[in-house]
Amino acid sequence: MSLEPQHQVHKAVMTSGHALKIPELKILQSDGTPYPGATLPDIDQELALKIYDTAVFTRVLDERMLAAQRQGRISFYMTCIGEEAAVVGSAAALSQDDMIMAQYREQAALRYRGFTTEQFMNQMFSNVKDLGKGRQMPIHYGSNELNYMTVSSPLGTQIPQAAGYAYGQKRAGKEAVTLCYFGEGAASEGDFHAGLNMAAVLNCPAIFFCRNNGYAISTPTSEQFAGDGIAPRGVGYGINTIRVDGNDMLAVLAATQQARAIAVAENKPVLIEAMSYRLGAHSSSDDPSGYRSREEEAKWREHDPVLRFKLWLLAQGWWSEEQDEALYDQYRKEVLAAVKVAETLPKPAYDTLVTDVYDTVPEHLEKQLQETRDHMARYPDHYPADSGKEA
């Protein structure tokens, strides 16, 4: 490669790791009015209300399920609180044919796709109706029908997979993209670097969506990266990159709509970095008061993404406080009712212990299942009586 004359120097010139200042797209102010001169995304009342409905459901789900975890009804939970705009705003820019590969905090995207309240509960209570057959911890959702790849616990593994999936979509002639969510902590994993480089070099229509929420469990961003966030890495890999206010529903929607257009038209990946804040704990096993102040949290509550979007809806005349109260009330009842049903359903049948390891059950697993069954028959009181029954 040869340099343009203006880039040739004859003494050492260092480029600072902070030299690249990535602009941040902001459309809505905290009071719900657009910034003067801001361009709104492609949005009508129907879409706006579906987005808001999803955000409200997710907040209610998170509050109720965190409480359910505290009551010992489920073993584990992770909330999306504070990041609803980043997740719903991006999911709403996609077509239903697009694949979503989530990290684990993106229940709002799955809800937007049409996952029912009952389906959420069946997964969390790992009962016989769980699509995942009770094999993963709560919140590891997945649905083939909804093009939502089953969540995996190891951090960042979905990032190079998104490149491969998108490559396959392109070869199959689909006008579809793969959107891959991850946090700024996962961007430290090797998979992130491998995945972005592969996608850039192999021209994959993938959208890499980084939720920069301030903390990777208890590690703040100051100890996670030294540069200007995650966005400059996209530039470094030769990827179209945009930074967006992650608490601004309209800005996230606008950025993702444009990212999708580029990915589909040009078969190129895009990196979006959404600047947000994890208002909740990392998980139900974590206590953020041990590593961050109440003042810090209070400051971010003023930027509540759900409230900000509601103020915009009210100003549009598309929503009212009465409707709002009714919606929260409806979802609280719906979630509670679904919990009560899901927790009484039996566990998956014992046969499912050995299915899906391979496409068919090999002989050695048939044998191991039979040994397990024979053993259980000797101790019928020790093994849950409701397991193994079909619903």
Next chain:
Amino acid sequence: MAQMNLLQAINSAMDIAMATDDSAVVFGEDVGHFGGVFRATSKLQEKYGKERCFNTPLTEQGIIGFANGLAAQGSTAIAEIQFADYIFPAFDQLVNESAKFRYRSGNEFDVGRLTVRTPYGGGIAGGHYHSQSPEAYFTHTPGLKIVVPRNPYEAKGLLLASIRDDNPVVFFEPKRLYRASVGEVPEGEYTISLSKAEVVQSGSDITLLGWGAQMELIEKAAKMAADIGISCEIIDLRTLLPWDVDTVAKSVCKTGRLLVSHEAPITGGFAGEIAATIQQECFLHLESPIARVCGMDTPYPLALEQAHMADHLKIFEAIKASVEF
């Protein structure tokens, strides 16, 4: 039938896979125009285009991550890791992702259309970063299939079966035999069933079990044993996971003795698993302890390779010791 070496047989299997399945894609480091470090992918890019046979950046983790996504999408993904010694950066993607994709999702998603090809093994003066046999790390992982061919005919039939199998397969290719092993191979398509061992030679005094490049050494030792009146039954395991317990157990019940030989270090090696299973299945038929002739528990050396290897002389001595026990 044509005379082919092992590389040509592997190339032929991929050629057929790509000709019969438009979604089949071959990729890895240098596999495009160059044809791969050993030329296993020669001419595939010329025939099928850059979109279907291409170089990737140097990232094993990325190659297998990409392959998982591509296979989950429904394409046939054939990924090459240039040497099995370099598969470890991809370990997480293989054991936590490929192997568990179907199980963890309740069969909502799978990567059954994934095959990972990688050259393994010693005897090529490659030192420890070009000679390892890491199969045992993967035989411990439910959800993967592990396949190792012993000659060109087997390589083509087993690779085509692996590519078309609806489960992720790690296919270890004995690089010592790439050009050294030549034989009759049909030019058209055929497959060899996975998880079926083959009785290569029948005998009555002892069962010798191995796979891949080790088979050649086992056969050499068996000839030496025959010269002194010991009749060896020889079995190629072919697939290490899930493995064919019945064929091995049946043979050991007949001969009363078992010797397992592999290149990898003995401790934690797959021979240990076989020995444990066969002593359980055949305990009352055994006339001597199950013998293991394997690599030493050291990293693979460069200069003293001959002494380190589980060669035909060590196998021969172990056969005699077992029969005379």
